[in-house]
Amino acid sequence: MGSACGVSSGSSSSADNVRIVLQNEPPTLEPCDSSNTGDGVVERSNITQPLMELDLSNGKLSPLLATAWKKTSPTTYTFTMRKGVKFSDGSTFDAKDAAYSIDRTVNNTKLGCFVDGYVFGDEKVQVKAVDANTLTVSTAKPDPILPLRLSFVEIVPTSTSDTAKVREPVGTGPYKIKSWDAGQKLTLEANPDYWGPAPAYKTATYVWRSEGTVRAAMVKDGEADIATQIGPDDGAGDLAVQFPDDQTVALRSQGYIAPLNDIRVREAINYAIDRNGIVKSLFNSESTVAAQLVPKGITGYNDTIKPWPTDVAKAKQLIGQAKAAGVPVTTPITLYARTAQFPKIAEIVQVVQKELSNVGLNVKIQMVDTTRSNELQQRPFPKGIGPYLLVIQHGNQAGDAAFSVDQYMLSDGFQSAFGTPALDKLIKSAEAKSGPARQQAFEKVFAYEPTHVNQFAYIAHMTGMMAIAKDVHYQPDVNTENEMHLAAMSPAK
Amino acid sequence: MLLFLRRRTLTSLLPLLFVLIGVFVLARLTGNPTSLYLPESATPEQRHVFAATHGFNNPIWQQLLDYLKGIPHLDFGTSLRTGETAASMALRAFPNTLQLAVATMVLSIVIAVVLGSWAAYRPNSLADGISSVLSMTAGSVPDFWFAIMGVWIFAVILGVLPTSGVDNGLLSWVLPVATLAVRPVGVLTQVVRGAMVSALSAPYVRLARSKGATDVRLVTHHALRNAAAPALTVAGDLAVGLVNGAVVVETIFGWPGIGKLMIDSIVGRDFAVLQACVLLTALSIFVLNILIDLGYALLDARVRETVKA
Numbered sequence: 001m002g003s004a005c006g007v008s009s010g011s012s013s014s015a016d017n018v019r020i021v022l023q024n025e026p027p028t029l030e031p032c033d034s035s036n037t038g039d040g041v042v043e044r045s046n047i048t049q050p051l052m053e054l055d056l057s058n059g060k061l062s063p064l065l066a067t068a069w070k071k072t073s074p075t076t077y078t079f080t081m082r083k084g085v086k087f088s089d090g091s092t093f094d095a096k097d098a099a100y101s102i103d104r105t106v107n108n109t110k111l112g113c114f115v116d117g118y119v120f121g122d123e124k125v126q127v128k129a130v131d132a133n134t135l136t137v138s139t140a141k142p143d144p145i146l147p148l149r150l151s152f153v154e155i156v157p158t159s160t161s162d163t164a165k166v167r168e169p170v171g172t173g174p175y176k177i178k179s180w181d182a183g184q185k186l187t188l189e190a191n192p193d194y195w196g197p198a199p200a201y202k203t204a205t206y207v208w209r210s211e212g213t214v215r216a217a218m219v220k221d222g223e224a225d226i227a228t229q230i231g232p233d234d235g236a237g238d239l240a241v242q243f244p245d246d247q248t249v250a251l252r253s254q255g256y257i258a259p260l261n262d263i264r265v266r267e268a269i270n271y272a273i274d275r276n277g278i279v280k281s282l283f284n285s286e287s288t289v290a291a292q293l294v295p296k297g298i299t300g301y302n303d304t305i306k307p308w309p310t311d312v313a314k315a316k317q318l319i320g321q322a323k324a325a326g327v328p329v330t331t332p333i334t335l336y337a338r339t340a341q342f343p344k345i346a347e348i349v350q351v352v353q354k355e356l357s358n359v360g361l362n363v364k365i366q367m368v369d370t371t372r373s374n375e376l377q378q379r380p381f382p383k384g385i386g387p388y389l390l391v392i393q394h395g396n397q398a399g400d401a402a403f404s405v406d407q408y409m410l411s412d413g414f415q416s417a418f419g420t421p422a423l424d425k426l427i428k429s430a431e432a433k434s435g436p437a438r439q440q441a442f443e444k445v446f447a448y449e450p451t452h453v454n455q456f457a458y459i460a461h462m463t464g465m466m467a468i469a470k471d472v473h474y475q476p477d478v479n480t481e482n483e484m485h486l487a488a489m490s491p492a493k
Numbered sequence: 494m495l496l497f498l499r500r501r502t503l504t505s506l507l508p509l510l511f512v513l514i515g516v517f518v519l520a521r522l523t524g525n526p527t528s529l530y531l532p533e534s535a536t537p538e539q540r541h542v543f544a545a546t547h548g549f550n551n552p553i554w555q556q557l558l559d560y561l562k563g564i565p566h567l568d569f570g571t572s573l574r575t576g577e578t579a580a581s582m583a584l585r586a587f588p589n590t591l592q593l594a595v596a597t598m599v600l601s602i603v604i605a606v607v608l609g610s611w612a613a614y615r616p617n618s619l620a621d622g623i624s625s626v627l628s629m630t631a632g633s634v635p636d637f638w639f640a641i642m643g644v645w646i647f648a649v650i651l652g653v654l655p656t657s658g659v660d661n662g663l664l665s666w667v668l669p670v671a672t673l674a675v676r677p678v679g680v681l682t683q684v685v686r687g688a689m690v691s692a693l694s695a696p697y698v699r700l701a702r703s704k705g706a707t708d709v710r711l712v713t714h715h716a717l718r719n720a721a722a723p724a725l726t727v728a729g730d731l732a733v734g735l736v737n738g739a740v741v742v743e744t745i746f747g748w749p750g751i752g753k754l755m756i757d758s759i760v761g762r763d764f765a766v767l768q769a770c771v772l773l774t775a776l777s778i779f780v781l782n783i784l785i786d787l788g789y790a791l792l793d794a795r796v797r798e799t800v801k802a
Contacts, residue, residue: 024757025757027574027575027761028574028575028576109536109538109539110542112530112531112532112535112539112543113532114532115532116532118532164576165576167575167576182575182577182582182585182749183585183586183749183753183754184658184659184660184749185660207658207747208747209656209657209658209745209746209747210744210745210747211641211744211745213641213644213645214641214644214656214657214745214746214747217644217645217648217649217656218656218657220649221648221649221652221655221656222652223648223655223656223657223658235645235649369760370529370760371523371524371526371528371529371762372523372524374528374529375524375528378528
């Protein structure tokens with residue numbers, strides 16, 4: 001493989017097997033959690049499949065287990081199922097399985113599915129298998145992006161439990177689980193009953209190593225073919241491949257606590273940060289400075305918004321004005337960031353802290369783990385810990401701004417510290433629209449928020465990086481961090 | 494001997510209980526895992542049901558009591574992450590850590606005895622230099638640095654060893670064991686050297702020398718036995734440290750042991766698995782300490798008398 005090394009990884013290196021090293025072992029491969037738990041990258045469209053598949057690069061849905069769909073009433077969509085599809089346990093797929101899977105994911109109160117939370121929120125659906133090939137899905141109010149939401153539901157057979165989450169699901173995908181040595185490796189094998197073209201690799205082996213340097217070294221050493229989530233300094237050399245990502249990094253203000261409750265202070269924070277400097281020196285060169293919560297390609301992205309300029313004098317002036325008006329600008333503010341959330345996060349918060357201190361704010365850094373970060377980020381917010389800024393990394397894998405602004409900008413949004421009735425109205429109005437009107441309405445939301453609410457200081461739209469061995473052909477794209485299709489991989493010619 | 498074992502068991506129960514309760518309480522002070530395991534949109538009812546199902550709604554003393562009641566039945570609860578029983582996950586990982594610790598200690602003792610004896614017999618020799626450098630390095634360089642450098646030099650540059658994992662037979666063991674062995678070898682070599690210097694100058698060795706015993710026989714048959722007792726005590730402490738401290742090495746090398754499982758459980762607020770790991774580790778340290786005491790008694794007649802008493 002990549003080097004002239006005599007060491008094998010235990011799974012033979014051959015044109016039949018592709019070896020992938022991940023950062024963490026998936027805890028389970030429960031299909032209804034595939035948007036959150038890190039299992040989506042293994043599971044989605046490899047083991048299980050949805051009715052339609054979203055292409056994040058152009059925002060279009062393409063047919064998968066559903067061959068066609070149309071709006072048949074203001075609140076109902078009708079889907080035509082693909083014929084001749086079998087699950088990996090040999091059972092036949094039909095509309096009943098699709099109805100069961102949607103009901104299990106969206107309406108089930110026992111499972112607590114992440115897809116339900118991320119994609120459907122409080123919305124419930126009525127779902128009916130009209131006949132073996134026809135499915136209808138209805139909502140209480142018209143939902144212009146219902147097919148997009150349903151593209152996050154992985155389809156499982158009706159034999160799947162609806163009271164307990166499953167660790168090893170059965171699906172219709174090109175691969176099925178061959179073996180899972182807990183703690184060591186997970187092996188998938190090609191599903192002989194697959195309805196589509198047979199994938200190039202007969203088996204795929206996943207292992208997991210927490211250190212980016214070790215993951216990169218495994219590809220250089222010929223022990224793995226693909227290493228995910230590596231950083232520019234992990235040593236992958238010319239095997240490192242950059243690709244677009246759906247993630248945006250920003251600072252979020254807990255804007256109802258003084259001194260962050262004064263918009264001049266929040267604007268000063270925006271003026272104080274040298275985004276270009278951060279992107280240039282700390283990220284790889286292709287990361288781009290961010291001016292809004294979503295990157296290009298997401299419905300609602302506004303390409304006229306310019307990144308906030310760096311103007312230290314202006315920032316100092318705004319802090320001075322706030323101070324003169326009685327705002328306690330020297331109150332200690334905690335800058336929280338999640339350890340190892342993305343490469344170089346520790347360096348970034350140090351730079352930001354220094355920049356904010358330079359303009360007269362009293363900022364101290366606190367690194368926290370995932371659970372604490374969730375508590376700080378999600379309602380109900382912790383009380384009595386004073387004003388804080390939180391480094392967030394938001395990914396919009398659904399391709400529509402609604403999935404971002406609903407939770408991050410509404411006054412009572414799950415991850416929103418504050419907002420205004422006027423912004424709420426703009427968001428609700430945009431969410432009810434479809435087509436070009438929807439795009440324009442969300443553009444307005446993104447233009448309005450910084451000038452009237454200013455909850456965020458956007459920093460960068462991220463790029464992803466992985467290491468790929470020379471004898472494997474795979475082109476990562478904006479979907480890759482969420483789902484890495486084994487069928488798109490093949491031995492290099 | 495039985496009396497000794499009984500007394501030792503009883504005196505160890507209290508600290509064991511203290512550790513279990515400490516970990517139990519500290520884990521719960523880190524926050525309720527509900528926010529980690531339920532989606533953002535989960536209703537208050539769903540959160541309540543989740544917390545009630547896993548007992549997080551009960552007062553902490555009641556949670557602790559339930560946990561302690563389960564221990565005699567080997568019921569440590571269920572993993573929040575995987576749904577498996579915590580006992581089965583911990584028991585699956587533990588042998589991997591034990592194997593790593595045993596291999597490291599055996600290798601460390603062999604190297605330390607050879608290097609330490611050589612250094613004691615030939616002061617200021619090459620062995621003396623190596624042991625000094627090793628012990629200084631052991632005291633000042635962190636494990637993860639050795640681990641990463643080992644991967645870089647032997648796997649990436651030289652290509653003679655695998656970077657990580659357990660799939661390459663004996664080759665898989667080299668880097669983790671070598672990384673773990675640096676500290677024990679450094680410390681033990683110094684201890685063996687010191688003990689051997691004293692032993693070699695003792696009257697009974699001088700007598701044996703005067704009777705014409707060879708150098709090798711002097712070291713192996715006469716001095717080493719007396720030098721072994723202090724070395725064994727230190728080796729025991731180091732072995733305890735290995736079982737306890739394989740966390741970094743297991744995490745970097747993807748070694749599916751108890752240390753890595755513990756880290757994963759802490760990150761995932763998987764309390765039941767964390768508690769099972771801590772209990773298993775504490776028990777193994779307890780057993781190890783008894784074995785050290787017994788070994789010490791076998792080597793030293795004075796201790797043997799105390800044990801009998």
